[in-house]
Amino acid sequence: xxxxxxxxxxxxxxxxxxxxxxxxxxxxxxxxxxxxxxxxxxxxxxxxxxxxxxxxxxxxxxxxxxxxxxxxxxxxxxxxxxxxxxxxxxxxxxxxxxxxxxxxxxxxxxxxxxxxxxxxxxxxxxxxxxxxxxxxxxxxxxxxxxxxxxxxxxxxxxxxxxxxxxxxxxxxxxxxxxxxxxxxxxxxxxxxxxxxxxxxxxxxxxxxxxxxxxxxxxxxxxxxxxxxxxxxxxxxxxxxxxxxxxxxxxxxxxxxxxxxxxxxxxxxxxxxxxxxxxxxxxxxxxxxxxxxxxxxxxxxxxxxxxxxxxxxxxxxxxxxxxxxxxxxxxxxxxxxxxxx
Numbered sequence: 001x002x003x004x005x006x007x008x009x010x011x012x013x014x015x016x017x018x019x020x021x022x023x024x025x026x027x028x029x030x031x032x033x034x035x036x037x038x039x040x041x042x043x044x045x046x047x048x049x050x051x052x053x054x055x056x057x058x059x060x061x062x063x064x065x066x067x068x069x070x071x072x073x074x075x076x077x078x079x080x081x082x083x084x085x086x087x088x089x090x091x092x093x094x095x096x097x098x099x100x101x102x103x104x105x106x107x108x109x110x111x112x113x114x115x116x117x118x119x120x121x122x123x124x125x126x127x128x129x130x131x132x133x134x135x136x137x138x139x140x141x142x143x144x145x146x147x148x149x150x151x152x153x154x155x156x157x158x159x160x161x162x163x164x165x166x167x168x169x170x171x172x173x174x175x176x177x178x179x180x181x182x183x184x185x186x187x188x189x190x191x192x193x194x195x196x197x198x199x200x201x202x203x204x205x206x207x208x209x210x211x212x213x214x215x216x217x218x219x220x221x222x223x224x225x226x227x228x229x230x231x232x233x234x235x236x237x238x239x240x241x242x243x244x245x246x247x248x249x250x251x252x253x254x255x256x257x258x259x260x261x262x263x264x265x266x267x268x269x270x271x272x273x274x275x276x277x278x279x280x281x282x283x284x285x286x287x288x289x290x291x292x293x294x295x296x297x298x299x300x301x302x303x304x305x306x307x308x309x310x311x312x313x314x315x316x317x318x319x320x321x322x323x324x325x326x327x328x329x330x331x332x333x334x335x336x337x338x339x340x
Contacts, residue, residue: 008113022151024160028057117155122197130253178204261337
């Protein structure tokens with residue numbers, strides 16, 4: 001049955017930033033400093049005790065490119081970003097199910113809703129959707145950003161996929177699991193809204209589990225009584241199939257298993273490469289612990305390199321006496337092996 005409507009909460013800068021990132025939008029750490037570049041994305045700031053304002057900041061690269069295209073030499077003469085109104089509308093559309101939104105020029109004022117919309121029956125929560133997409137093999141290639149993000153809305157679950165090749169694979173997964181959905185596009189990603197479940201969802205899930213299960217072949221019917229059965233030829237016993245290590249889901253829904261290669265970026269600025277030897281529960285009840293046998297390392301590229309500076313990783317070097325590194329499964333510095 002559908003959940004009952006709940007009272008809305010007062011928005012905070014942190015909550016709005018976290019939600020917009022979970023909904024697939026970039027976050028701008030805007031600064032007026034001339035020494036630091038402006039990062040493209042949503043800029044969120046407090047407005048009084050109960051409201052938050054969201055605006056859009058154009059990145060420095062795009063700004064100076066438009067400046068050159070218009071042939072102007074003074075930054076005050078550069079026309080407004082033509083994409084800004086579209087981004088503002090997209091931010092408002094994403095925030096509307098959980099907050100009251102009002103567009104004023106080039107910004108969105110966000111305040112509490114009196115009541116949140118009820119969650120329809122059959123709408124899955126974000127962890128279940130992430131697991132379904134990861135089980136279908138939609139994972140992040142080495143050296144690239146997350147292939148998708150999933151976030152819970154009061155009345156639906158939202159998926160955002162930046163790449164078209166990823167977006168083309170998602171509908172089949174949703175249909176296989178019996179979820180009903182709507183599609184949409186923004187300037188930065190392809191989107192899906194899971195709004196409920198099909199009437200035959202249980203049958204679809206059973207079929208999916210049966211297909212994934214390692215079932216033995218059905219037994220042959222016995223020969224008729226009046227027909228002597230032939231002695232079957234002696235067949236060699238089949239080799240046992242390898243048992244696949246169980247999957248664990250880390251930051252961004254990325255799948256990890258014992259035996260795969262990963263990269264961990266340490267606080268010293270190095271990429272540490274190696275193979276997962278085991279994944280164990282945390283003694284204090286936190287995220288599972290990933291044990292990595294490190295066999296190579298290299299200097300990692302800067303997260304935010306200065307303009308026009310080389311930002312390639314250093315030379316990859318082998319580690320002769322391998323060491324074991326233990327990190328949390330949900331550590332954002334843990335990724336599939338980077339090869340860039």
